[in-house]
Amino acid sequence: MAEFMELEGQDGVRMAWNVVPGTKQEASNCVVPVSAIYTPIKPFPSMPVLPYAPLRCRNCRSVLNPFSIVDFTAKIWICPFCFQRNHFPPHYASISDENLPAELFPQYTTIEYQSPGEASSLPPVFMFVVDTSIIEEEMAFLKSALTQAIGLLPDNSLVGLITFGTLVHVHELGFSTIPKTYAFKGSKDVSKDQLLEQMGFFLNKPKPSTGVIAGARDGLSSESIARFLLPASDCEFALNSILEELQKDPWPIPVDQRASRCTSTALSVAASLLGACVPGSGARIMAFIGGPSTEGPGAIVSKNLSEPIRSHKDLDKDSAPHYHKAVKFYEALAKQLVHQGHVLDLFACALDQVGVAELKVAVERTGGLVVLAESFGHSVFKDSLRCVFQSEDKDLGLSSNGIFEINCSKDIKVQGILGPCASLEKGSTSAWKLCGLDQATSLCLIFEIVKTDIPDATVQSSNQFYFQFLTYYQHSTGEMRLRVTTLSRRWVAGPGSIQDLIAGFDQEAAAVVMARLVSFKMEIEAEFDPIRWLDKTLIHICSRFGDYQKDSPSSFSLSPRFSIFPQFMFHLRRSQFVQVFNNSPDETAYFRMILNRENVANSVVMIQPSLISYSFQSVPEPALLDVAAIAADRILLLDSYFTIVIFHGSTIAQWRKAGYHNQPEHQAFAQLLLAPRDDSDAIIKDRFPIPRLVICDQHGSQARFLLAKLNPSATYNSEGHHPGGDIIFTDDVSFGVFLDHLQRLAVNKI
Numbered sequence: 001m002a003e004f005m006e007l008e009g010q011d012g013v014r015m016a017w018n019v020v021p022g023t024k025q026e027a028s029n030c031v032v033p034v035s036a037i038y039t040p041i042k043p044f045p046s047m048p049v050l051p052y053a054p055l056r057c058r059n060c061r062s063v064l065n066p067f068s069i070v071d072f073t074a075k076i077w078i079c080p081f082c083f084q085r086n087h088f089p090p091h092y093a094s095i096s097d098e099n100l101p102a103e104l105f106p107q108y109t110t111i112e113y114q115s116p117g118e119a120s121s122l123p124p125v126f127m128f129v130v131d132t133s134i135i136e137e138e139m140a141f142l143k144s145a146l147t148q149a150i151g152l153l154p155d156n157s158l159v160g161l162i163t164f165g166t167l168v169h170v171h172e173l174g175f176s177t178i179p180k181t182y183a184f185k186g187s188k189d190v191s192k193d194q195l196l197e198q199m200g201f202f203l204n205k206p207k208p209s210t211g212v213i214a215g216a217r218d219g220l221s222s223e224s225i226a227r228f229l230l231p232a233s234d235c236e237f238a239l240n241s242i243l244e245e246l247q248k249d250p251w252p253i254p255v256d257q258r259a260s261r262c263t264s265t266a267l268s269v270a271a272s273l274l275g276a277c278v279p280g281s282g283a284r285i286m287a288f289i290g291g292p293s294t295e296g297p298g299a300i301v302s303k304n305l306s307e308p309i310r311s312h313k314d315l316d317k318d319s320a321p322h323y324h325k326a327v328k329f330y331e332a333l334a335k336q337l338v339h340q341g342h343v344l345d346l347f348a349c350a351l352d353q354v355g356v357a358e359l360k361v362a363v364e365r366t367g368g369l370v371v372l373a374e375s376f377g378h379s380v381f382k383d384s385l386r387c388v389f390q391s392e393d394k395d396l397g398l399s400s401n402g403i404f405e406i407n408c409s410k411d412i413k414v415q416g417i418l419g420p421c422a423s424l425e426k427g428s429t430s431a432w433k434l435c436g437l438d439q440a441t442s443l444c445l446i447f448e449i450v451k452t453d454i455p456d457a458t459v460q461s462s463n464q465f466y467f468q469f470l471t472y473y474q475h476s477t478g479e480m481r482l483r484v485t486t487l488s489r490r491w492v493a494g495p496g497s498i499q500d501l502i503a504g505f506d507q508e509a510a511a512v513v514m515a516r517l518v519s520f521k522m523e524i525e526a527e528f529d530p531i532r533w534l535d536k537t538l539i540h541i542c543s544r545f546g547d548y549q550k551d552s553p554s555s556f557s558l559s560p561r562f563s564i565f566p567q568f569m570f571h572l573r574r575s576q577f578v579q580v581f582n583n584s585p586d587e588t589a590y591f592r593m594i595l596n597r598e599n600v601a602n603s604v605v606m607i608q609p610s611l612i613s614y615s616f617q618s619v620p621e622p623a624l625l626d627v628a629a630i631a632a633d634r635i636l637l638l639d640s641y642f643t644i645v646i647f648h649g650s651t652i653a654q655w656r657k658a659g660y661h662n663q664p665e666h667q668a669f670a671q672l673l674l675a676p677r678d679d680s681d682a683i684i685k686d687r688f689p690i691p692r693l694v695i696c697d698q699h700g701s702q703a704r705f706l707l708a709k710l711n712p713s714a715t716y717n718s719e720g721h722h723p724g725g726d727i728i729f730t731d732d733v734s735f736g737v738f739l740d741h742l743q744r745l746a747v748n749k750i
């Protein structure tokens, strides 16, 4: 695995197959698709940023790279993608094998170009959209978090404020002396024209002729824009005083009803306002939502409390009355935002569901951030929001206006991307828009091998496939950058290629690709059976790449390259991505959105949590994710990505309750208690959104957060379990049983 991580350290790429099956048939026999997880703007401190424009192949437009063959005498380079011969322009005249430009250095397979003329003068824009249909206590938490966030905004950024409950209020920030708002009815969607009309954008000017998209370029004066979007440094006072005065939605709520909350109308107003004022700039709508949407086209439930909010069962039976309408609304909103180049960030904080499942499409297609917490007072929300703006501790590197393109050798083509982006549907070229992206954003690229036959050995041809990933984006400093990553992978075909394929298999990357694929299929394919699909895939893989004598399960073994893949699939089957019925649709949408944007290492933790054991007997050591890891005199630290659990065995808990750690003679015990806290702090510091921390004791109610993730090797129906340990109340099969079945099926397959 180390060499795969090294490649990731150079290019931000992990591929499931690092030796590529060379034909369509070979690829289909490999079951796991030829695929890559790519982090387009992963920071590389030693990566050069070139202050000039890239050289492009005049035939296929791919960018000059270290795999290009260069003829220094003739001053010609041959494109590895289309074999076109290209002349170097005059300013490359001094090129020689001793005088290479950086883009031809073999180690710079990932490089950036910065176009000097293109630095954007457009400041970042933040449009806060704030739910006021929440209880006073939540209102106070939210106000305090927003006040803090406003204090952290970059001075040059533009800020706007919309609040909503029964009505939508757009706040004018330009005149701090007389607070003024424009109100819109929550039940009706407002078109951009109506919005502009009502807000007096055309008071002193004739309205532009219909059919023209209104925007800064066609008629909106900067004065009228400045009424709603002000530099953070100028409006901090006005904003803070509005927030201070902000009341919860004043409309009375009958006891048998939910609060009136027009989330979708508010978001639509925000999108249209940004579309009119700052089209094409890196603007973010930051939505703070404290309960279910009950009003307008995106409502997820009626106001009547006797109607429950949709569950997975309702969605499964297609009996959620508002779901399709709301999703359709947010699909249209996504389209509008992508067209405008704007991002929707979602901070959903409530005990109830708020509609993350419906909103998902708009957040994901625009590359927005998502945070789900129980309350605006919870650290998961507060600390995550702080991370968005505070750059000393942790820089998310929020960037905008991204376009992602792929070039490949002609025998391979990209089939699709799973990740936070939107297809540009640009005909034959492969391009996607990333309205918002950050240093962690990771795309899953699925490739298709087009070649159907193995070329005749007498025909001279390369046995390398080339891939080039191009990301244009607006760097957080405002300048436009182009990141170019060019890769080459050897392909194999025919008899004898199996050992090469095995040697190039990255089981972690493969597990993550399978997790994204299974989540995607569960969402779009009706009647899809995820367990059956995963099991079939795994059995195929094992029977193709395992070592065994036919019909002899005991002879079965897997190369170290594959050895933990079955375990990943076992945990994936049990994970929140597949066992959705244990969660709400909002939670499932949230987990999948995060899976869909994270890198391999983080995603592996979501699939198979890590467990560390602390005791007096040894230094902290990794423990098997099994109920057998529990012991009375141990502390366990479970990291399941979204939740971190510190679990005290019963003896440890007793000692702690007795206060031993406060006694000078029990320094060692104090240290033991502290060690997992320090380690969890380090994990939390590196992660966005901030995970939930649960500290619990054996046999306590919170212990379920740990038990749910452990392999049930000892359950109430297995014979005797060891003393001081624990058992899990479940009928799930244990990993041992799962592996037995797998070996039996794999050896009988062919």
Ligand SMILES: [Zn+2]
Pocket (backbone or CB within 6 Å): 057, 058, 059, 060, 061, 062, 079, 080, 081, 082, 083, 084
């Ligand atoms: Zn070319």
